[in-house]
Amino acid sequence: xxxxxxxxxxxxxxxxxxxxxxxxxxxxxxxxxxxxxxxxxxxxxxxxxxxxxxxxxxxxxxxxxxxxxxxxxxxxxxxxxxxxxxxxxxxxxxxxxxxxxxxxxxxxxxxxxxxxxxxxxxxxxxxxxxxxxxxxxxxxxxxxxxxxxxxxxxxxxxxxxxxxxxxxxxxxxxx
Amino acid sequence: xxxxxxxxxxxxxxxxxxxxxxxxxxxxxxxxxxxxxxxxxxxxxxxxxxxxxxxxxxxxxxxxxxxxxxxxxxxxxxxxxxxxxxxxxxxxxxxxxxxxxxxxxxxxxxxxxxxxxxxxxxxxxxxxxxxxxxxxxxxxxxxxxxxxxxxxxxxxxxxxxxxxxxxxxxxxxxxxxxxxxxxxxxxxxxxxxxxxxxxxxxxxxxxxxxxxxxxxxxxxxxxxxxxxxxxxxxxxxxxxxxxxxxxxxxxxxxxxxxxxxxxxxxxxxxxxxxxxxxxxxxxxxxxxxxxxxxxxxxxxxxxxxxxxxxxxxxxxxxxxxxxxxxxxxxxxxxxxxxxxxxxxxxxxxxxxxxxxxxxxxxxxxxxxxxxxxxxxxxxxxxxxxxxxxxxxxxxxxxxxxxxxxxxxxxxxxxxxxxxxxxxxxxxxxxxxxxxxxxxxxxxxxxxxxxxxxxxxxxxxxxxxxxxxxxxxxxxxxxxxxxxxxxxxxxxxxxxxxxxxxxxxxxxxxxxxxxxxxxxxxxxxxxxxxxxxxxxxxxxxxxxxxxxxxxxxxxxxxxxxxxxxxxxxxxxxxxxxxxxxxxxxxxxxxxxxxxxxxxxxxxxxxxxxxxxxxxxxxxxxxxxxxxxxxxxxxxxxxxxxxxxxxxxxxxxxxxxxxxxxxxxxxxxxxxxxxxxxxxxxxxxxxxxxxxxxxxxxxxxxxxxxxxxxxxxxxxxxxxxxxxxxxxxx
Numbered sequence: 001x002x003x004x005x006x007x008x009x010x011x012x013x014x015x016x017x018x019x020x021x022x023x024x025x026x027x028x029x030x031x032x033x034x035x036x037x038x039x040x041x042x043x044x045x046x047x048x049x050x051x052x053x054x055x056x057x058x059x060x061x062x063x064x065x066x067x068x069x070x071x072x073x074x075x076x077x078x079x080x081x082x083x084x085x086x087x088x089x090x091x092x093x094x095x096x097x098x099x100x101x102x103x104x105x106x107x108x109x110x111x112x113x114x115x116x117x118x119x120x121x122x123x124x125x126x127x128x129x130x131x132x133x134x135x136x137x138x139x140x141x142x143x144x145x146x147x148x149x150x151x152x153x154x155x156x157x158x159x160x161x162x163x164x165x166x167x168x169x170x171x172x173x174x175x
Numbered sequence: 176x177x178x179x180x181x182x183x184x185x186x187x188x189x190x191x192x193x194x195x196x197x198x199x200x201x202x203x204x205x206x207x208x209x210x211x212x213x214x215x216x217x218x219x220x221x222x223x224x225x226x227x228x229x230x231x232x233x234x235x236x237x238x239x240x241x242x243x244x245x246x247x248x249x250x251x252x253x254x255x256x257x258x259x260x261x262x263x264x265x266x267x268x269x270x271x272x273x274x275x276x277x278x279x280x281x282x283x284x285x286x287x288x289x290x291x292x293x294x295x296x297x298x299x300x301x302x303x304x305x306x307x308x309x310x311x312x313x314x315x316x317x318x319x320x321x322x323x324x325x326x327x328x329x330x331x332x333x334x335x336x337x338x339x340x341x342x343x344x345x346x347x348x349x350x351x352x353x354x355x356x357x358x359x360x361x362x363x364x365x366x367x368x369x370x371x372x373x374x375x376x377x378x379x380x381x382x383x384x385x386x387x388x389x390x391x392x393x394x395x396x397x398x399x400x401x402x403x404x405x406x407x408x409x410x411x412x413x414x415x416x417x418x419x420x421x422x423x424x425x426x427x428x429x430x431x432x433x434x435x436x437x438x439x440x441x442x443x444x445x446x447x448x449x450x451x452x453x454x455x456x457x458x459x460x461x462x463x464x465x466x467x468x469x470x471x472x473x474x475x476x477x478x479x480x481x482x483x484x485x486x487x488x489x490x491x492x493x494x495x496x497x498x499x500x501x502x503x504x505x506x507x508x509x510x511x512x513x514x515x516x517x518x519x520x521x522x523x524x525x526x527x528x529x530x531x532x533x534x535x536x537x538x539x540x541x542x543x544x545x546x547x548x549x550x551x552x553x554x555x556x557x558x559x560x561x562x563x564x565x566x567x568x569x570x571x572x573x574x575x576x577x578x579x580x581x582x583x584x585x586x587x588x589x590x591x592x593x594x595x596x597x598x599x600x601x602x603x604x605x606x607x608x609x610x611x612x613x614x615x616x617x618x619x620x621x622x623x624x625x626x627x628x629x630x631x632x633x634x635x636x637x638x639x640x641x642x643x644x645x646x647x648x649x650x651x652x653x654x655x656x657x658x659x660x661x662x663x664x665x666x667x668x669x670x671x672x673x674x675x676x677x678x679x680x681x682x683x684x685x686x687x688x689x690x691x692x693x694x695x696x697x698x699x700x701x702x703x704x705x706x707x708x709x710x711x712x713x714x715x716x717x718x719x720x721x722x723x724x725x726x727x728x729x730x731x732x733x734x735x736x737x738x739x740x741x742x743x744x745x746x747x748x749x750x751x752x753x754x755x756x757x758x759x760x761x762x763x764x765x766x767x768x769x770x771x772x773x774x775x776x777x778x779x780x781x782x783x784x785x786x787x788x789x790x791x792x793x794x795x796x797x798x799x800x801x802x803x804x805x806x807x808x809x810x811x812x813x814x815x816x817x818x819x820x821x822x823x824x825x826x827x828x829x830x831x832x833x834x835x836x837x838x839x840x841x842x843x844x845x846x847x848x849x850x851x852x853x854x855x856x857x858x859x860x861x862x863x864x865x866x867x868x869x870x871x872x873x874x875x876x877x878x879x880x881x882x883x884x885x886x887x888x889x890x891x892x893x894x895x896x897x898x899x900x901x902x903x
Contacts, residue, residue: 022500022770024800031780035850038709039882043849050886061255066731168269 005112020068042080042144045172061168064157068094068167070148075165079114081173087139089117089147090131099155099164108132108166112138127169134173147171178644181296181368185345186352187685188784189225190218192247195254196228197221199431202257204425208417210264212367215360220429222357222403223436226336230439230478232476235338236318240343245899247340267370277608278366278379278572281615285386286359292634293355294642297347297396297684298641298655306398307347308336308683310615316688324503325695326493326512329486331479333439334400347684349361350398357403362386365590368413369597371563374580377597377874380607384593387618390541390582391631393591398684404444404585407437411447411622412568412591415454423469431468433476438449441495443575443584448472450571456491502771503697505788506740512694521787532582538629542583543589551590555599558865565595582632656682657895661868664892665899667867676702676859677868698862701772701787705858706867706875708782710816714745719841720824724751724808729827731798732810733835738791744776745784747797750809761802769793775879781847782854784814791820800827816842823824852878852885856902866891867900 039052046056048069058076062069071093095106109119110130118132139145142171151165159166195216197819201208210214220643231239297303304328310322313335314329320328338350345352362382369378383865385391395402409435424853434451437444451472484490489499495512521538522528528539529548536542553569556562569591575585600606620634627633640646653659658681669675669688678693694799695705708714720732730749734742749756758777767771769788776785776797810824823838858865867888871878879886880898888900 020766022767022796024765024770027758027760027762027764028774028778030758031778031857033779033848035848035853038849038852039885051882060859062350076651149847 023078023130039122043076044081045170045174046079046080047170068169071151071165071168073154073163073165075149075168077147079147079172080142081139081145082141083175084134084136084139084141086175087134087173088131088175089134089171089173090129091149092127092129092169093125094167094169095122095125096167097125099166103153103155106154106166107152111150113146114148122166127134139173145173157162176644178648179294179642180350182345182352185343185349186356188244188247188344189349189354191342192250192340193222193337194218194253195221195226195247198258199250200224200429202261203629204421204428204879206429207421208264209267209367209371211267211363212371212413213247213264215364216414216429217409218356218360220432220436220857222337223407223432224335225340226436226439227475230332231340231481233313233318233339234482236316238313238339238343243340243343243540250886251389253272258380259459267367268373268375268698270366270370270375270640274376274379274608277611278383281383281611282362282386282616284619285392288593288634288637289355289358289396290352290394291637291639291642294348295638296648296652296655297351297397297398298652299351299393300400300680303347303349303652303656303682303684304398304680305379305683306335307338307342307350309337310342310398311352311406311684311687313339314342319482319486323689324698325692326504326509327695329483329489329504331439331442331481333436333441334403338398343539345420347398351396354394354398354400354403355396357406358386358391360401361391361406361409363593364409364413368409368416369473369594372416372560374594374598374601376607377594377601380597380600380611381590381593383611384546384596385590386587387615388543388547389536389618389623389627389638390543390629392618393541393633394583394586399583400440400632401583401586404437404441405590407433407440407636408444408447408572408587409590410438411689412452415451416564419457419458422459422477426462426466428471430455431471431473432475434468435472436477437545438472439479440492443578444587446571446574450568460862471803477758477867501770505697505700505769507787507789508694508700510789513578514785516581517577519575519580523655523897529689534626535628536633537581537583537628537776539580539840541632542627543582543585544614545850546617548609548711549596549600549610550592552599553595555602556597559598559607562595562598565591565598569595569857593630615675652685656685658682658897659685660894661892661897661899662686663867665868668899668901670722670791673866675866676706676864676870678703678873681868690868697771698864700860702726702781702862702864704784704786705855705862708784708855710875710878712743712784713845713847713851714781714784714813715844716814716816717843717845718812718814718822719809719843720811720822720837720839721809721841722837724806725826725836726806727826727828728804729798729800729803729833730807730810731796731825731833733825733833734791734795734820735793735838735883736791736819737793738816738817738822740791740819741788742791742795742817742820743784743786744797744812744814745781746779746813747776748811748813749799749805749807750811751805751807755811756805756807759802763800764798765800766797768792775799780854780858781813782858792815852882856887860902865902867902869898869900871896871898 037050037052046053049067056077058078060075092128105123107121110117119129120130154163156163156166194217197220201217257267337353341349341353366378369375389400414426414430430451433450437447452465478492483492487503488501493504496504496509504587531539533547534545569588573588641651675688675690677690680692681690684692689700693699693892764773764777772785775783823835825833825835828834887903890898892899
């Protein structure tokens with residue numbers, strides 16, 4: 001009798017433990033899916049302080065990390081996009097007071113794969129954003145895209161002839 | 176030198192209080208033990224009772240120096256007062272003087288070598304890791320630390336309770352010295368056993384074999400528990416034999432206490448209790464005797480079972496998690512952990528095992544000495560009744576080796592084997608002495624080094640200067656524990672209470688911060704899984720289940736296959752008319768198994784995922800209950816492919832039953848949005864982990880080093896092949 005009672009008690013205790021129910025939970029907070037860049041590949045947009053910004057530089061853009069980088073004589077970037085529908089190109093840059101005093105108003109233009117996309121006249125020192133829709137067929141999905149800039153006039157160093165166009169903050173394609 | 180005195184006091188005081196408690200117990204039980212065996216049994220039984228009391232103090236967070244000191248002094252005084260009236264106990268059978276001289280000379284030599292090793296700063300892997308890691312944490316909180324989860328803190332901690340008392344006065348080395356006390360008790364107990372049962376020479380021979388055995392010596396001078404287990408198990412066996420002769424029922428109480436405290440020291444020693452019950456039942460056939468034994472055993476075992484049951488929901492944590500599911504340790508990780516322990520890694524043939532266990536030692540983490548190659552001679556002991564019992568005990572207490580191949584798991588079996596060998600060889604004149612002396616010579620640290628593997632776990636020197644602190648502690652520890660180099664930068668940079676994640680175990684006894692180790696807890700498993708997501712299992716695989724539109728209050732995906740791998744889902748989305756049905760506040764999500772982590776499949780993060788965290792069982796499921804009926808026509812699973820899973824979609828019908836609607840799946844892969852590294856550190860941070868301690872050989876170490884900015888981590892310190900990062 002004693003053994004039976006013990007066995008029943010042990011079985012009941014074990015059953016209680018094994019039957020522990022977890023139940024259901026409310027939905028958790030929803031996270032943002034796109035947080036920032038991944039290394040090892042081009043994408044459609046770059047900011048000059050991105051950790052992989054150097055991978056987008058083709059020529060004539062400073063390699064010193066920072067929010068802004070100097071664009072020199074023939075600045076050129078490269079990109080790659082997955083989806084080319086409703087694509088816009090935008091560039092954010094600044095004309096510093098120190099160069100503007102010498103050059104006066106500057107005309108900045110950008111070209112995508114060799115075709116001029118947009119032009120802007122910068123009549124004062126400060127921040128600018130140049131944005132323009134990309135015509136169908138100008139870029140292809142997953143293929144390298146070359147973007148070049150031209151600034152006129154450029155600041156020319158009296159010492160060594162080095163030329164400064166503007167200070168680049170970000171550039172790239174959006175939808 | 177003052178530090179050494181503190182260490183010695185901590186250890187000696189703990190041993191003295193244990194002995195005092197045991198003395199009071201033996202006096203109460205009125206057992207007819209002889210002088211030396213009474214002292215040894217008093218220490219062994221008293222240590223079990225003392226650890227029980229300290230465990231209770233830990234529950235109420237009163238494990239404090241003052242409580243230990245004044246409580247201990249009171250117990251010692253009480254025992255001395257009681258003992259003054261006791262008649263002097265008789266001595267055991269005399270032993271041959273020549274044998275006694277040889278024994279005590281060898282014993283003294285090894286005693287000194289072991290003593291200085293135990294007194295030196297504790298640098299053993301598990302001792303500086305979880306054994307004293309747990310003790311240090313408990314000492315900081317003066318009791319059990321309920322909010323720290325690790326498989327190693329769920330194990331029974333009988334010896335750690337004694338370590339805690341010693342640690343309170345003398346820190347790490349004092350704890351190791353308490354284990355050294357068990358190491359020294361074991362051979363003396365064996366000699367007493369031989370003198371009581373007329374096996375004087377075999378027992379002296381066996382005691383030498385055990386005391387000089389390299390793995391037993393090394394284990395015994397570290398803050399481990401195996402030698403304590405072996406001592407208590409041998410005491411159980413010893414007391415059973417005495418009870419069998421005397422039939423004094425009070426011995427059964429002592430046996431029960433000892434058997435229970437064996438479980439309290441180490442789970443693998445649970446065998447002591449059923450063995451004792453079986454022996455008593457066999458010899459007496461009376462339930463009363465079994466009960467007399469079982470009640471004190473239950474008293475000693477119950478605290479550990481109850482603690483885990485209430486705390487974790489699993490009385491046998493960290494094992495049997497499949498039977499007792501809980502949110503603190505995954506059943507599948509338990510299986511991986513246990514499977515990893517019972518493999519002989521690096522051994523190509525079973526015939527290598529005896530050689531490893533006796534002469535090499537690197538692949539089984541320790542060696543017993545070449546003389547144990549003569550173990551088959553123990554079979555000659557079968558001619559004697561004691562020999563048969565000893566051999567049976569040797570076999571039974573070797574069974575845990577099936578679960579862990581480390582040589583130290585054979586330590587509880589070794590005393591029985593050595594005694595049986597002694598019995599088997601006793602009739603050959605001179606053999607016992609010759610073999611014992613040979614063993615002594617070849618196991619002496621400097622001789623041992625000439626033939627064992629370089630990496631065999633053993634006492635390899637006698638560090639007198641470090642033991643006496645003539646050599647400062649810090650450089651000594653740093654020389655032996657490479658991770659110790661990061662102690663200062665970690666403690667300077669990590670605020671108290673912050674957690675550190677590591678893929679590998681660390682010397683947590685010396686680092687005053689909580690370290691979440693990958694394989695030790697659910698939290699560690701999750702952090703590891705998240706950090707490995709970018710490279711090991713980005714959920715690029717998509718499984719789309721389309722069906723005719725249906726209005727339902729619930730939908731689930733159900734796996735109907737069974738496989739060894741885990742089934743994982745990073746995100747489960749429901750679609751309607753070509754668009755994802757927006758997740759609504761009123762939804763409830765659930766899963767089986769591992770329902771606690773169901774929300775991870777619905778958090779819109781590709782770094783986290785729900786996983787069965789165990790072999791894929793049939794009817795594993797992931798489920799959404801909508802707040803109101805929703806019209807849906809597809810379910811999308813984003814995951815790492817589990818090809819063995821066979822998934823079907825079920826919807827909840829109006830009658831409240833689940834109806835399968837499709838098992839046709841379109842498989843595809845797609846690129847993930849950028850930033851999964853950032854998502855990983857964000858989600859690890861959300862688990863409460865702000866710091867990462869990464870070895871250069873860890874899976875994601877190179878990526879973290881090269882792309883720290885992409886992970887949003889900053890290196891805080893570096894040293895000895897490890898890097899310490901802060902999540903920004």
